[in-house]
Amino acid sequence: MGNLIAEALSIGWVALAILAGLLVYFQMSISDPAAKKRAVFKTFIGIVATLLLFVAIANYKNNFYGENRLLPVSLVMITVTTFIMALYFTNLSALLKIGGMMFFVAAFLSGYGNWLPQVEGGFPPVEEKKTWDSMTPQQLADEGEKIIFGGVGKNKEQGAIGKGQCPLCHAFHAGMLGERAPNLLGLPTRKERLEDPKYSKGDPSKRIYSIKEAFPGSGTAETVQEYIAESHSCPSCYVVEGYGVKGTNDKESPMPAIHKPPISLSLPELAAVDTWMYLREGMDAPSFEEIVKSYEKFIPEGDRPKQEEEKAGAATSLMADGSEPVDQIFAKAQCVSCHTIPGIPGAMGTIGPKLEEGTTASQRIKDPTYKGTAKSPTEYIMESIVDPSAFVVKPFPDNTMPKVFGQKLSAGALKKIVDYLSQVKTGAPPPKI
Numbered sequence: 172m173g174n175l176i177a178e179a180l181s182i183g184w185v186a187l188a189i190l191a192g193l194l195v196y197f198q199m200s201i202s203d204p205a206a207k208k209r210a211v212f213k214t215f216i217g218i219v220a221t222l223l224l225f226v227a228i229a230n231y232k233n234n235f236y237g238e239n240r241l242l243p244v245s246l247v248m249i250t251v252t253t254f255i256m257a258l259y260f261t262n263l264s265a266l267l268k269i270g271g272m273m274f275f276v277a278a279f280l281s282g283y284g285n286w287l288p289q290v291e292g293g294f295p296p297v298e299e300k301k302t303w304d305s306m307t308p309q310q311l312a313d314e315g316e317k318i319i320f321g322g323v324g325k326n327k328e329q330g331a332i333g334k335g336q337c338p339l340c341h342a343f344h345a346g347m348l349g350e351r352a353p354n355l356l357g358l359p360t361r362k363e364r365l366e367d368p369k370y371s372k373g374d375p376s377k378r379i380y381s382i383k384e385a386f387p388g389s390g391t392a393e394t395v396q397e398y399i400a401e402s403h404s405c406p407s408c409y410v411v412e413g414y415g416v417k418g419t420n421d422k423e424s425p426m427p428a429i430h431k432p433p434i435s436l437s438l439p440e441l442a443a444v445d446t447w448m449y450l451r452e453g454m455d456a457p458s459f460e461e462i463v464k465s466y467e468k469f470i471p472e473g474d475r476p477k478q479e480e481e482k483a484g485a486a487t488s489l490m491a492d493g494s495e496p497v498d499q500i501f502a503k504a505q506c507v508s509c510h511t512i513p514g515i516p517g518a519m520g521t522i523g524p525k526l527e528e529g530t531t532a533s534q535r536i537k538d539p540t541y542k543g544t545a546k547s548p549t550e551y552i553m554e555s556i557v558d559p560s561a562f563v564v565k566p567f568p569d570n571t572m573p574k575v576f577g578q579k580l581s582a583g584a585l586k587k588i589v590d591y592l593s594q595v596k597t598g599a600p601p602p603k604i
């Protein structure tokens with residue numbers, strides 16, 4: 172309300188000043204004390220009424236383009252003002268009353284026109300379909316957070332994971348050690364990678380890595396954004412020291428190229444992921460177009476996943492999307508027909524070993540014939556599911572367990588399975604579902 176009066180004054184102060192001046196001048200010419208008293212009162216009413224009028228105009232002006240439900244309020248105020256003025260300025264009374272009537276009718280009509288439909292629910296809100304390139308950076312970042320963690324605001328939740336699957340390997344916050352992959356905090360300022368002597372900028376022939384270029388002629392990263400794009404589309408192009416696949420001397424990265432199956436992020440989705448990485452550190456992100464362009468440098472046209480197709484395909488080909496309880500996931504993925512799993516109804520298969528990973532997983536890693544890359548029981552379980560031949564449990568034959576679960580189960584479903592299995596211990600009651 173204070174704002175409105177200020178605005179009203181800014182619209183009408185000249186008029187108000189002139190009016191007040193005229194009225195004061197008019198009173199000075201009156202000599203009869205009674206008449207003078209009435210005149211002072213009139214002056215006061217006149218000024219209040221004029222102020223009200225300007226408040227009404229300011230209100231009208233402020234709301235004209237927005238919520239025009241307030242329009243009748245202004246008109247009613249103007250009506251009241253005119254009638255008050257008509258009462259005191261008897262010589263102008265007829266004119267003011269006619270004006271007042273007109274405002275009243277206008278108020279009624281606009282009230283009728285604006286209020287009725289709103290009371291009845293109004294028009295259904297038009298659903299706005301956001302296209303990637305019309306999003307604000309914050310909207311893009313929100314999409315990115317959904318892709319990485321499965322929802323907006325979930326980045327600090329333990330175990331939150333989205334279709335990008337990054338948290339399976341990466342930590343994102345200070346104080347969290349990445350045992351499987353580097354912590355991604357500070358990624359947008361990681362210029363030092365480009366300055367690493369192992370990273371032979373611009374001269375692919377000098378690079379020591381197994382994959383020299385994302386594709387012939389694709390060039391190599393020259394800016395931090397290009398480094399990020401390259402890390403995502405060609406993880407082995409530069410392997411962070413100590414994180415390479417065991418035995419490759421850091422020449423091969425265990426990270427999957429995230430524009431390829433099973434993750435298959437499209438270029439706009441990758442841009443959303445990157446935008447989140449910048450914004451969450453309080454930095455400005457490069458524009459959507461710039462980020463997409465940085466990926467185009469590394470991902471040839473034919474390798475770029477198409478958003479819609481990929482979505483439709485994923486929905487129909489997934490065995491479980493991770494929203495189900497874990498026993499249903501085991502059933503849908505047919506684990507139950509080959510494995511006995513304590514605590515899971517109907518899981519009594521004998522084609523594969525009984526799954527008591529809380530006890531067995533750590534023994535497998537210590538087995539001298541173990542050649543996989545897992546360093547912890549949960550990693551071993553994940554590896555057994557997505558890459559069953561990495562270690563073949565004796566006396567079972569190799570190549571019996573399907574090798575499709577990495578593609579056919581969502582990241583969320585895999586995580587639920589791993590969580591459950593890691594809690595199953597020999598001789599202990601099974602974990603709760």
Ligand code: HEC
Pocket residue numbers: 335336337338339340341351352353355358361364399402403406407409410411414415424425426427429444
């Ligand atoms: C299977 C595990 C795994 C997954 C899943 C994974 N990464 Fe990685 N990532 C790694 C490893 C290991 C490295 C270090 C080796 C290298 O440089 O490639 C790495 C490196 C990176 C780097 C370079 C970091 C640096 O410090 O230079 C970026 C950026 C990155 N990952 C982003 C992502 C994003 C984004 C996702 C999800 C869309 C993701 N990663 C998913 C394992 C993974």
Ligand code: HEC
Pocket residue numbers: 501504505506507508509510522523524525526527528531532535552555556559560562563564567568569570571572573576588592
């Ligand atoms: C067609 C039968 C079959 C199906 C279906 C199957 N497995 Fe297996 N699984 C096996 C066999 C056989 C082995 C042992 C040989 C090996 O290690 O590859 C095995 C091994 C494993 C191991 C390693 C066990 C250990 O103690 O080290 C895990 C974990 C596992 N399977 C989990 C699963 C999960 C989870 C599913 C469902 C998503 C599943 N399996 C579906 C046959 C199957």
